[in-house]
Amino acid sequence: MTESTAQRWMRATFRALRDSVRFVGEKAQSSHVRLGVTGLSGAGKTVFTTALAHALLHARHAPHELAFLDVAHRGHVVGAAIEPLPGLPPFPVARNVDLLASAAPAWPAATTAPSGLRVVLRFAPQGPLRRASPEAELRIDIVDYPGEWLVDLPLLDQDYRAWSAATWARLADAGSEGARALSRAWCADANAVPGPDGVDARARAYGRLMRELKGDRFGWAWLTPGRTVTWSEEEWIGSGCAFFPLPPEALGPGPVFAALGQRYQRYVETLVKPFYRDHLRNLDRQIVLVDLLGALARGPESFHGMREALGRILEHFRYGGWRLLQPLLGRRIGRAMVAAAKADLVTASQLPALRSLLRETVDWSVMKKLKDYQHATEDRTDYFIGCVASIVSTEERLATFGGVQVPVLRGRVQGAALEQLLVPSDVPPALPPPARWPERGYQYYPFAPPDLSAFADRAFPHLGLDKALQFLIGDKVA
Numbered sequence: 001m002t003e004s005t006a007q008r009w010m011r012a013t014f015r016a017l018r019d020s021v022r023f024v025g026e027k028a029q030s031s032h033v034r035l036g037v038t039g040l041s042g043a044g045k046t047v048f049t050t051a052l053a054h055a056l057l058h059a060r061h062a063p064h065e066l067a068f069l070d071v072a073h074r075g076h077v078v079g080a081a082i083e084p085l086p087g088l089p090p091f092p093v094a095r096n097v098d099l100l101a102s103a104a105p106a107w108p109a110a111t112t113a114p115s116g117l118r119v120v121l122r123f124a125p126q127g128p129l130r131r132a133s134p135e136a137e138l139r140i141d142i143v144d145y146p147g148e149w150l151v152d153l154p155l156l157d158q159d160y161r162a163w164s165a166a167t168w169a170r171l172a173d174a175g176s177e178g179a180r181a182l183s184r185a186w187c188a189d190a191n192a193v194p195g196p197d198g199v200d201a202r203a204r205a206y207g208r209l210m211r212e213l214k215g216d217r218f219g220w221a222w223l224t225p226g227r228t229v230t231w232s233e234e235e236w237i238g239s240g241c242a243f244f245p246l247p248p249e250a251l252g253p254g255p256v257f258a259a260l261g262q263r264y265q266r267y268v269e270t271l272v273k274p275f276y277r278d279h280l281r282n283l284d285r286q287i288v289l290v291d292l293l294g295a296l297a298r299g300p301e302s303f304h305g306m307r308e309a310l311g312r313i314l315e316h317f318r319y320g321g322w323r324l325l326q327p328l329l330g331r332r333i334g335r336a337m338v339a340a341a342k343a344d345l346v347t348a349s350q351l352p353a354l355r356s357l358l359r360e361t362v363d364w365s366v367m368k369k370l371k372d373y374q375h376a377t378e379d380r381t382d383y384f385i386g387c388v389a390s391i392v393s394t395e396e397r398l399a400t401f402g403g404v405q406v407p408v409l410r411g412r413v414q415g416a417a418l419e420q421l422l423v424p425s426d427v428p429p430a431l432p433p434p435a436r437w438p439e440r441g442y443q444y445y446p447f448a449p450p451d452l453s454a455f456a457d458r459a460f461p462h463l464g465l466d467k468a469l470q471f472l473i474g475d476k477v478a
């Protein structure tokens, strides 16, 4: 009997179905997430990336340490490996882990150049595609970079004139007294408008000013251009794009204005744009780490500066999840977590206040943006806000003061020889206006890493790293 048309159709349909299941199966076998670890300098990106890679590498052996990461907790992780990312120096996971788990544990050094890693996580899929592939793989790509470079993103939509005017105004009106003294002296210098021969000398002085303003001393989140802080003076001058702001009255036609405009343009075209295009524009998922406690401890200028900087930076990320024309339109971030980092610097009783402060601090910018996109893109970006300690460096204890028991932290402050019991400030649950800032400020202690020698082959003690991972990649490893 010859095959009827109906039978031929059925066979063809079956073949097509089987092929598409196989295709989906293959896709499920190997998926890929570009995870953006975003944060200003010192927010905790390098420590987070190290802790994440280390936890996933050892997830198979100690599943209970990642209790909220379903794939690990249920014992479905088959294995994990670290690979380099094409075109970038490898992120030094092993070196950082060795340093942390050594007899003299120390935090990894500040990041001065970008590096990349790919965590290849092999797991047993449990979803409807299990039969299509007994083992699947998720590749998680992370690029680590100096946070200082992020503050350059607003340069993308400014020209030299606009940048110069805004930067000059900020320098003339710097927040704290110490910063003001330095920046006003720089603005008042006789060479504020140099002759063509004096441009490099003035650029050197600007680089020095930026480095002086940086860091814990004044806590400026706004130091542009970012390379002034991560490059040496010679690299800065040798780059051919060393520019600086001119006083507003000098922003007119003239050889120095023209030369600085050209240098600015070169800086944006050859450094800021490629960094943005290659490492920030095509993310699938994102965690924004915010060092709220550090900013509180540094004072109101630092806190509000950080808030403003974050808002301006986050405008440059593209939210909106997966879309049909993705190959044409480019990727968009489908899940974003905003996390208060270093949550181990306060006692557990303070975590609700920390979360609430985080919501007030960054929500207005991030949420607004995500919400705008969410409405425009039919709720394609999921959003989560929480507290994370990539590595818990303290132990919580109860101490009795005047007959009252209070939670305190035990740990070794960086630079100290011995452990101490310390009481950090209560976290304000709402944004304190500068005028109502407590007179003595907020006190949080920079703890050194604890003895991690027992954790060389298991996840470091953490707070919420597994929850963050479940939110960021949980659906990809189900």
Ligand SMILES: Nc1nc2c(ncn2[C@@H]2O[C@H](COP(=O)(O)OP(=O)(O)O)[C@@H](O)[C@H]2O)c(=O)[nH]1
Binding pocket: 039, 040, 041, 042, 043, 044, 045, 046, 047, 048, 107, 108, 109, 110, 111, 147, 341, 342, 343, 344, 345, 388, 389, 390, 391, 392, 393, 446, 447
């Ligand atoms: N206690 C504690 N300190 C942290 C943690 N993560 C980062 N730090 C501190 O913050 C500093 C900056 O972290 P790092 O990851 O280098 O920040 P990055 O500039 O964003 O890469 C470290 O040197 C530590 O002092 C954490 O989870 N707990």
Ligand SMILES: [Mg+2]
Binding pocket: 045, 046, 047, 110, 111, 144, 145, 146, 147
């Ligand atoms: Mg870093």
